[in-house]
Amino acid sequence: MRRATAHLAPVVPLLTELGELFAAQGHELALVGGPVRDAFLGRTSPDLDFTTSATPDQTLAILKPWSDAHWDIGREFGTIGARRDEHTVEVTSYRADAYDGQTRKPVVAFGDNLEDDLVRRDFTVNAMAMRLPSMEFVDPYAGLADLAAKRLRTPGAPEVSFGDDPLRMMRACRFAAQLGVDVAPEVREAMTAMAPSIEIVSAERVRDELTKLLLAPEPRAGLRLLVDSGLADHVLPELPALKLEVDEHHRHKDVYEHSLTVLDQAIALEGPADGPESSVPGPDLVLRLAALLHDIGKPATRRFEDGGGVSFHHHEMVGAKLTSKRLKALRFDKDTGKAVSRLVELHLRFHGYGDGAWTDSAVRRYVNDAGPLLQRLHRLTRSDSTTRNTRKAALLSQTYDALEVRIEALMAAEELAKVRPELNGNEIADVLGIKPGPVLGRAYAHLLEVRLDRGMVGREAAEQELRDWWVTQPESATQPESVPQLDSSPQPEPQSEPEPADQ
CATH class of the missing domain: 1.10.110.30 (Hydrophobic Seed Protein)
Known part of the structure; x- marks a missing residue:
């Protein structure tokens, strides 16, 4: 108790002041839930949660003159919020909710004592309180003992x-x-x-x-x-589906355990929370989702080969589609869904690098396809090595080290992060004498391919390459109908790489 109280010391004046304000109006007030639990754990809660015998109207009347700002969007459920200086507080009237068993929405009923309010909380570790302003500790359901024993129980029957x-x-x-x-x-x-x-x-x-x-x-x-x-x-049914029945010859590793290990290893590669963006500051939701879901295409693509092996051909493509579908069903935002799906799609691309035989063109494509996800892709790819063969693991790590060195060198020389054709849309239209439209888009895509394949060739060579391409096009003698001009390059189609034997 002494340690917990000491941890709360910075907010004790605020707790005492609020307790005295409510007591002066004849109401009980207690700090409850997460802030109390975290005080015993030596952690600081961002918000302060209180419970009171006062009604929402009475609570609002007390908090309004005390606070810098207040809100009552939770009034229906008995909650009034307020902010004073850097502190945010939420005060909820004693509750004795009932649920209809069909939805999660409670039938709100206000209670009349602290103990009954605490029994309706989710777990005993969150059913501890401190009466204010006395700082009396209230723990009717042995939450502190459970916290010490690292045990999760419910105050009533689960x-x-x-x-x-x-x-x-x-x-x-x-x-x-x-x-x-x-x-x-x-x-x-x-x-x-x-x-x-x-x-x-x-x-x-x-x-x-x-x-x-x-x-x-x-x-x-x-x-x-x-x-x-x-x-x-x-x-999240795709996760338990990874528990593939291991065949009698053990021709593949446990994909479920592998995925959990990849997640652990990806977390270990995150940068510090205050680190630069290039370090992928943790915790990073996109990287963690990609690590967990990167192999969810395997159950649908597993095939036992005649020679005794097992394959999961194109599981990265199937997995990307499954990932997009699941994250959409869970109502994740579009940007998160697209980023995670793209990482799942690309997570095997490195294994085509082999002994470092990729051309500069292939390295440019790797960077271009990853785009702003490159640093996360680096970490996901490294994390995907869970082999127990230390020699093989070391070789994979060294090979990826070499790829990263090549990427850095090319990025420094060619600004790969900003890769674009050497002619923009307007310049392409001028060279070919065409109007904005689908043909211009194809011309732009062709010059992007040239840029990825050959690097910077210079304006004169780019114009000649464009003219050579133009004479092979059936539209070269006609003008397409005008449509809005493209201002960004289309994404090249991803190419599947062979499945590495130990992935």
Whole structure:
């Protein structure tokens, strides 16, 4: 208690002031939930959550003159928010909610005492409170003992808790990742039995919990619980599908375990949170999603070969499509979906590099296809090596080192990050005497291919190359209809590379 109180020392004046304001009006106030839990863990919560015997109207009347700003968008659920200086607070009236079992929306009912309010909370570690202004610690459901034992329990029966709010099962997985806790046996049993009920929860809420889980320092434990409980079958079915039955000859590694290891290794390659963009500052959601999902195309593409081997031809292309579909279903934003899918699509490209025989043209294409995702692709590719053969692992690492050196050299010489044809759209139109339209777009794409294949050839050579191409086109004697001019280069079609034997 002394350590927790000491950790709260910077906000004790604020806590005391608020407690006295509510007490002066005849109301109880307590700091509750995450801020109390985090104080015992030596962590600082960004926001301060309170519970009170006051009604929302009474709370607003107290906070309005005290705060710099206030809001009541949560009034329906008893919550009033306020900000003063750098502190944000949310005060919720004692609750005694009931749920209809069909949706996640509670039927709001306000309670009249702190203990009843605490029993409706998700887990005992979040059902601890400090009465204000006395700083009296309240822990009716032994949350502190559970926190010390790294144990996750519900204040009441888990079946009742998860029946009230199925999203709490996702939170259990998230806390396993964030806090390093083990769920109690009865909690695990209830999660397994009630996993299908997660489907009544909105995709947006599931996405938010999954995101928090993935951004935890060690998400592996949370992902395991997600899969073992059966929740993943309903929210991320591609993950348990990676548990391919290993054939009797063990011709391929466990793809599920491999994917979790790739995720661990990708996290280890993230840069510091305050590092430059080129270091991929962690935690990076795009990189972590790509690491977790990079092989989800394997179940659909596994083939046993006559010679005793196994193949997963084009699993990166299938996986990219599955990734896009799943992230869209989970309501991730378009940019995140496109970035993760692109990384999944490109994650095998390096293995065509072999002994370093790529031409400069191939290296340019690698950089061009990755675009702004290049640094993440570097980390994903390196993480995808999970072989136990130390010699093979060292060789792969050295080969990729060499590729990165070549990329840096070409980027320095040719500004590959800004690769464009040596003639822009207007200049192409002038050389060929054509109007903006589809033909101009094809001409632009042709010069981009020249740029990628041969590097900078100079304006005169580029113009000659353009004229030589033009005489081979059937439209060279006619003018196309006018359409808006292109101002950016089209993406070249990705090319699949052979599956490396040990991936």
